[in-house]
Amino acid sequence: MAAVARECRVVLITKGDLFHQEAKVAQSGLGELFHRIEIVSEKNERAYRRVLAEFSVQPARFLMVGNSLRSD
Numbered sequence: 001m002a003a004v005a006r007e008c009r010v011v012l013i014t015k016g017d018l019f020h021q022e023a024k025v026a027q028s029g030l031g032e033l034f035h036r037i038e039i040v041s042e043k044n045e046r047a048y049r050r051v052l053a054e055f056s057v058q059p060a061r062f063l064m065v066g067n068s069l070r071s072d
Contacts, residue, residue: 001033009035013051015043015071043071 004010012034014021021039025031040047052062 001030005033005035009055011035011051011055012037013040013043013047014038015040 001010010033012025014025014037016039018039022037025034025037031037038047038051048062049059052059
């Protein structure tokens with residue numbers, strides 16, 4: 001991931017309690033690799049469209065890697 005983060009803006013979009021998610025990122029030691037960390041109440045189309053719009057990224061130029069089939 002470090003190699004990708006050097007070449008691309010990597011944004012973490014995660015769902016859940018703000019403090020719990022912030023603690024998980026801090027504990028992982030990976031926080032510095034992300035251009036931005038976005039904690040949302042729901043991972044839905046609206047949330048993704050909002051983040052993509054903020055970065056001026058067209059959906060066709062967006063790549064997502066997830067760890068939960070149910071929510072990603």
